[in-house]
Every structure is written in structure tokens, then in C-alpha cells.
Amino acid sequence: MxxxxxxxxxxxxxxxxxxxxxxxxxxxxxxxxxxxxxxxxxxxxxxxxxxxxxxxxxxxxxxxxxxxxxxxxxxxxxxxxxxxxxxxxxxxxxxxxxxxxxxxxxxxxxxxxxxxxxxxxxxxxxxxxxxxxxxxxxxxxxxxxxxxxxxxxxxLTAPTPALDLVNSLVDEIMNDRECLRVDDLVDRHGLGKRVLQKLFREHVGVGPKWVIQRYRLHEAAQRLDAREIELATLAAELGYADQAHFTRDFKAAVGRSPADYGR
Incomplete structure (x- = not known):
């Protein structure tokens, strides 16, 4: 195999x-x-x-x-x-x-x-x-x-009752491009921010804000690899207020600016 x-x-x-x-x-x-x-x-x-x-x-x-x-x-x-x-x-x-x-x-x-x-x-x-x-x-x-x-x-011991919930929340973040803020999860699921943060840190190890940003940066890297989109358009689709903010986050995580990535 x-x-x-x-x-x-x-x-x-x-x-x-x-x-x-x-x-x-x-x-x-x-x-x-x-x-x-x-x-x-x-x-x-x-x-x-x-x-x-x-x-x-x-x-x-x-x-x-x-x-x-x-x-x-x-x-x-x-x-x-x-x-x-x-x-x-x-x-x-x-x-x-x-x-x-x-x-x-x-x-x-x-x-x-x-x-x-x-x-x-x-x-x-x-x-x-x-x-x-x-x-x-x-x-x-x-x-x-x-x-x-x-x-x-x-x-493996018996999973906690929160396991399926946390997995589904992370899947939602990964697959739904409209999920750009922790408040989006709060509004959709009726869970308080502190509850979400505790669940994520207990079961995932990082907070929901980090997960949202990381998956958006994963998507950015994939699309830049494919060279299929302008930077300003990509920044907007990922929920950034402007291209400069996107560039700062991407460079901090990847070590290169979006313009230099993949060259």
C-alpha cells in the first residue's frame, strides 16, 4: 500500500x-x-x-x-x-x-x-x-x-463529551471561508468566548483565534503556490481589512512576504 x-x-x-x-x-x-x-x-x-x-x-x-x-x-x-x-x-x-x-x-x-x-x-x-x-x-x-x-x-481512554464538538468547530473553521472571527463561532453556536477558549486550549492546545488565522494562512500559501490570485484580492477573501495586514501576518508566520513566497 x-x-x-x-x-x-x-x-x-x-x-x-x-x-x-x-x-x-x-x-x-x-x-x-x-x-x-x-x-x-x-x-x-x-x-x-x-x-x-x-x-x-x-x-x-x-x-x-x-x-x-x-x-x-x-x-x-x-x-x-x-x-x-x-x-x-x-x-x-x-x-x-x-x-x-x-x-x-x-x-x-x-x-x-x-x-x-x-x-x-x-x-x-x-x-x-x-x-x-x-x-x-x-x-x-x-x-x-x-x-x-x-x-x-x-x-485510548474514554473521550470527553467535548471531543466531537471541538473537532466539528475546527472543521467548520477549516472548511467555511466565511468563518473569519471567533465571534462568528459565538454567534453560530451560542457559546461564550471564554468557553470556546477553554475548550480549545484543553483539547487542541491553542485558542480559536489562532486556529482561524492558521487555516487562513494555509489557504493563502496553497493559493500562492498555484499563483492563481492577486494579493489584494486574496487578502480581502481571507478577511483582512487591507493587504498590508495580511502581508505582516503571512511574513511573520512563513518568514517571507506573500510577494516573495514560491519564487
Missing amino acids: DPTVDTPPRGLLDPRAGAGVYREALIPAAGDLAGIVAHHWAVRWDLRGSAPYEVETLPGPAVVLVVESGKCRVHGVLRGRFSHALTEAGDIFGTTFRPAGFRPLLHRPVSGLTDRVVPGTDVFGPAAERLAARIASTGDIDERRVIAETFVRDH
Whole structure:
């Protein structure tokens, strides 16, 4: 099983630059984990005799469990860019959780992992080392998926009643271009701002305002990659009052202005 990604994953910066450098696959999660796991993914590369390649991402509101070189690590929601150097030959297998999906495995507020990448043993103890060893023992993607999902089920406790609500709110932010402010969620769902902020920090690790801005910047990067729109029009469609404000936010997150991105 090796499904090839036809469109770049959300949050991957400069995907065209990586064409031919590495191969990435997205693997659907089992149906019984639909509220917990968004998907699995695998990256393979062989750069022996070539210069290292730096992959940059603008992470979304999700915790990620990663196994690389026989080691397991947990990425909390990272509010800045994340860079990872690919060298020589290797592979990575990852499990990306739904926005609220990691809370039933962590047993405490997910905000404690925000802006942190920690060894898997910090969260799961020696079981993380056993997971990494089992995944390293096979190169078959479907076998790795089964191993990862068995691990998730073994560590899963009863989800909180808020899990489905928070997941649905984040999905709404991602898919509805008209959802541009926290007040939009307040008006639609009758939830107070403080309630929303507490729910998001407990289950996602960041506030709803950050999630709204991050998904809008993901959309901006995708559309700039496609070179399909003028900057002023893009800024307006993303809910910015003016192009200058959009440019500041984009540059702060991506490290380049929208005009320079993708060149």
C-alpha cells in the first residue's frame, strides 16, 4: 500500500521545490478512530551523494506522533514554522491526530505540549520505544498503520463529551471561508468566548483565534503556490481589512512576504 499524494498536504511550504527529492504518502485511518486520528503519513528519501534538503511546514492545530530512525517523538501544536533536514537515506512514519483527538491519550490539557517536541517516552513511557522498534522492523506502510493504530487503541481512554464538538468547530473553521472571527463561532453556536477558549486550549492546545488565522494562512500559501490570485484580492477573501495586514501576518508566520513566497 503506497498511496501517492497528488496535492501537497496542508501546511507544507514550497511543495514544488521538493518534487523528486522525497516521496510522501497519506494513509487513511481506520473508521473506529475517526474522531481520534486524522490520517497517517509516510515520507521516504534517498539523498546519498546529494546535499541535504530542508523541509519546512506551517503546522496546523494537531498533535503528531512521529517515528524516525527507531525513535518516537510527539509534536504538540507548533505555532511557528517547523524545519526538518533530510539527509542521506531514510524514512519517517507519522500519525496526525484530529484537533481534539490526542486529549484522550494524554489525560491532561493538550496546551501542555504546545510549542514542544518531546520524546515519546515523556508521554507514553517505555511503550513508545516498543512502538518505534515495531515500526522500524517493517517497511510495509499498511503494517505500520496497523501497528500505530493498535498503539493508539491501547492508550485510548474514554473521550470527553467535548471531543466531537471541538473537532466539528475546527472543521467548520477549516472548511467555511466565511468563518473569519471567533465571534462568528459565538454567534453560530451560542457559546461564550471564554468557553470556546477553554475548550480549545484543553483539547487542541491553542485558542480559536489562532486556529482561524492558521487555516487562513494555509489557504493563502496553497493559493500562492498555484499563483492563481492577486494579493489584494486574496487578502480581502481571507478577511483582512487591507493587504498590508495580511502581508505582516503571512511574513511573520512563513518568514517571507506573500510577494516573495514560491519564487
